[in-house]
Amino acid sequence: MWTEEAGATAEAQESGIRNKSSSSSQIPVVGVVTEDDEAQDVFKPMDLNRVIKLLEETDKDGLEEKQLKFVKKLVQCYQNGLPLRDLAQIFKILNLCSGKIKNQPRFIESAYDIIKLCGLPFLKKKVSDEITYAEDTANSIALLGDLMKIPSSELRIQICYQQASSSYKIQMAEVGGLAKTMVQSMTLLENQLVEKLWVLKVLQHLSTSEVNCTIMMKAQAASGICTHLNDPDPSGQLLFRSSEILWNLLEKSSKEEVIQQLSNLECLLALKEVFKNLFMRGFSHYDRQLRNDILVITTIIAQNPEAPMIECGFTKDLILFATFNEVKSQNLLVKGLKLSNSYEDFELKKLLFNVIVILCKDLPTVQLLIDGKVILALFTYVKKPEKQKIIDWSAAQHEELQLHAIATLSSVAPLLIEEYMSCQGNARVLAFLEWCESEDPFFSHGNSFHGTGGRGNKFAQMRYSLRLLRAVVYLEDETVNKDLCEKGTIQQMIGIFKNIISKPNEKEEAIVLEIQSDILLILSGLCENHIQRKEIFGTEGVDIVLHVMKTDPRKLQSGLGYNVLLFSTLDSIWCCILGCYPSEDYFLEKEGIFLLLDLLALNQKKFCNLILGIMVEFCDNPKTAAHVNAWQGKKDQTAASLLIKLWRKEEKELGVKRDKNGKIIDFENLPGLSAEDFVTLCIIHRYLDFKIQATHKQRELANKSWEDFLARTSNAKTLKKAKSLQEKAIEASRYHKRPQNAIFHQTHIKGLNTTVPSGGVVTVESTPARLVGGPLVDTDIALKKLPIRGGALQRVKAVKIVDAPKKSIPT
Structure with a gap:
């Protein structure tokens, strides 16, 4: 989420503080000093213990001047960088200087100069120094966080500035727990914007590490940062850096715990105000990008059913923003607003559809969805493409939004079934499916998640429309299903299925199989327990079922979806054929029982129970026995032999024991039974x-x-x-x-x-x-x-x- 524009703003503010060139950030993590380097006085020796002893002294005339002089000499001595071996002593000196600041303000400059040296690479004389002095380094860096308590703006900024570099320092910061002290320091900077921005920059860098993110999360960084999103900030850095940190916390620490921290009224009100301001008054590329980032964070929080999205009014606003282009509103929040076809606004529209799916899982949201006319808004996309559109989206954008809207309807419509029916939902979906099946020229772009497998055809549109229809049918609402049947849905589904199998498409085989499965499930939902509808399903329906049952069994292992299609097919036998005598007889006549036994002989446990249940029901038909007895499998296996084999397999899986005569010996050998239990x-x-x-x-x-x-x-x-x-x-x-x-x-x-x-x-x-x-x-x-x-x-x-x-x- 870091942008060049935001980066430039941050760097401009930093330039007034830095005294060294930015090229220092390119220096390696730790500099290695060789013998030749020592000959060039890079490592200048100094008695650090003497400096420490001097700083510990008190109540001597001229002592302060002498102390400041020695610290200044120390800074000059280490102007090329701080050696790892001396780090512990140097930071002890820094700590002594910082302790004198309250009564002797001149020591601010000494502390500042020592901290400034931390911006240079730490030096090592031996390769093993990084490991040898790791603990000293971690403790030293952690001390910087404690120094944030000193009420000096200059010192605080210098401390924060030093942390914008190396991976080694970040690693040492992890060990020392610097992230925790930096989060805690935020409470000291309520009204000090410049220092706050510097701390946020430090936290932004530290949050690139999973360890630091976990430390920050435990220090309540997410809620602490989120509640201050609306603090005054002319630079715009506060919002940018804060959102970046929240992103990193969600990605690199416990997502559930971060969401829990943000799921309170104060945080959601802050996010709501930020989003509203950016939605209504954000016009730059950066503002729109930030607006979308805030919406994604909000969507993640909304997944928590305990988040007070409705209570803070955020849900109502999001529904309004999602539908104001499709459903005219007089609300002042959207009056005069218009989305462009820019990439950011296009992404925003999809994100708003997505958040509706998340929000509708909370049942109290249903009334707000009704009030917001969400179903009507989404149905504006369920029609064949037209030249006149509310927003001048490109053809590819409109297609993607269309698919996204239909997918959203699949989640929302079952909850708002009365709204769905009042909008003539069944008629709209069936008409759209009719267009999907037509020869109407249409070039599908198929370049989105929802458009997968639909390039140059209408499979994607058909796929999502059938998903919507399946979701509605499986509500088992008789008013809805009756309306569908009266509109010829059974005949239309069979027609679509027959049309698909007449034009094999191996390139998009997985999508085609999903479409076929959904058609059969829709037919099952409509026909179950309704003899008249089973009669409409009739022989044409039986034919498509038999077609699937004749599929090469080897394809069941392909992973393309033949297993799901077979389940749907068996379900349709149960719901659409059994109980309708003419259909049963036709199924038998076309050797359907043979196909069922062939499937049973595959010995795939996931299908066995369903097939056996169907076989039992078919045996009510007196014509079935002859077909069962006539069947022969591989090696002349009979149906009786097959069933016995399945029984033995089941016994083996259950662990049933028998004696040498074949008698079951443990029916009653059950553990944990009392005398009363045995009686x-x-x-x-x-x-x-x-x-x-x-x-x-x-x-x-x-x-x-x-x-x-x-x-x-x-x-x-x-x-x-x-x-x-x-x-x-x-x-x-x-x-x-x-x-x-x-x-x-x-x-x-x-x-x-x-x-x-x-x-x-x-x-x-x-x-x-x-x-x-x-x-x-x-x-x-x-x-x-x-x-x-x-x-x-x-x-x-x-x-x-x-x-x-x-x-x-x-x-």
Whole structure:
């Protein structure tokens, strides 16, 4: 964010203070003194201990003159730079001089001259001196921060001036904690602008280091600097240097902690006033650039839901600034204002769209977005390009703003759905999609983040419009979805999909796959639980689903988005085909079950659950079994073999153990169970055994009595044997490890009288109700959701199928 203009201003102010040429900043960090250098008297010896002893003396006649004379001699001796080996003693002398200033003001000049020497490179005689004297150097530099307490403007400026150089000094400043003392010194300079600017310059240089930024952040530098952004400053340096420091703190220290420091009313009011002033009265390139920087900092703070953006009025102003060009306003803040097509104003417009997305995450902002007519403002961009525009943006700029506006609508519209509908949002989006699909000549620049993959085509516009439509559909607002269906959205989506697959585009394959995925998700959202809409989806819809399912499986590993497209496709089978008999039959006729089993055979866990759920639902259709039995995979694998293989894999992943005979040996080997827990577990185990047996019996004899069935069956002997086996199983389940106080009831099953434990009334006094929640619940509801007759699935028209959950689709 440093600009030549700002730099020139800063350097001009510095020139009145400097006594040395600026070329000193080009000198290396540490100068190396050789034997030849010593021969040239670069390293002049001096008894520093004698100077220290002299400065420590008091109450002698003529002592001050003598002390000043020796300090002056010291400065002359080290005019080529301070040796690292002597640094500790020299700074002790400096500290003694500074301690005398209050009663002997003449020592200001001595301290000033010594500090001035710090602007020169530190000298070393040996290569190892930097390491050997590192601690002395760090402590010495840290002392400079303490000297800021001396109430001398000249001395403070000289201290700050010395810090504008070398990386070695910044490294030593990190060790010595200079950044902390410099931040603390800001409180001493409330009304002293020149000194404050110099301190800010020091902090600006120090904040290039992550270590220093962390030190500054802990010293509350962010809030301390931010609250003074509006202090009077004709030079403009205060705002520039402060914003630069805030940037560095956000980038190089804990972003969360810095945001927390800035998330208070005082800081946000300061930022608000700065931004308003720059927005309304900033006309130079530098002002506009600084304005945008302040807005970015504000956007980062706005991500914190605890920041009082609404309370300080900043949210309302930002919404106004974001929409005043599109929605006419009589507010005095924007009256007569106009954005140009300059780069800075163009960036500002995009930043304002972006901050709206951030602000809308805070629900109390919704009413302000309504009042500001944000939806209407954003929809001014959702139309084909026109020659007449509110602002004379270039074609590339307008396209980028258009895409940015549609992306913003995807976040805002679901929160303001009534506003969206009042603006005829569905009609606008569908009309825009129609233009996206048309042959209307349009040269897309595709040169922005949102325009990725859209150069020379309308894919970017279609991509973001479909995202918007998907966000609206998945609100599951029936008024919105009904309106979409009445406007022919299902047919339009299928048409767009068919048009896309008829014109393969390998260059923009990833964008095309995303578009296809979103179309299928939109169709799923519209058709789910609506038979009439599934009928509209019809065979044309089934065809596009089958087209995707025939994709080469190797492409699933390409990383382009085929996985997401497959998820969307499976979702559309669930929502758009299942439950609509003609579509189901057409899907079967076109070998859709074969394609599902082919996908299942890929053995990709992320797809298995969803595919199996779909298969279960399809088995309600009596025509499905033949297709399942007819399928053959690699090496003549059958569907039954495939399912068994999947079961074994699942067992392995769950860690299920079996004995040598294949019996599961750890169902009940569960850790951490008490005696009461084991009793309850036994009840559950036997209860489930009974339910399995009883349910099988009930389903088998649901329509005919057992006696009638036997009389009409040629294989009566076999069935009698089956009946006997079932009775034994029930009895075994009833008596095996039976709790002594379990209550049993006489139960009549059609055609069969036997004594079985009743699921509705089984209680065990030894098992406290707090452990089982009272009597065990009846499982009939669960059975109704998945009706079984001899292993084949049957339709149940009266009960909505809800037990197989839809797979979450990645976005």
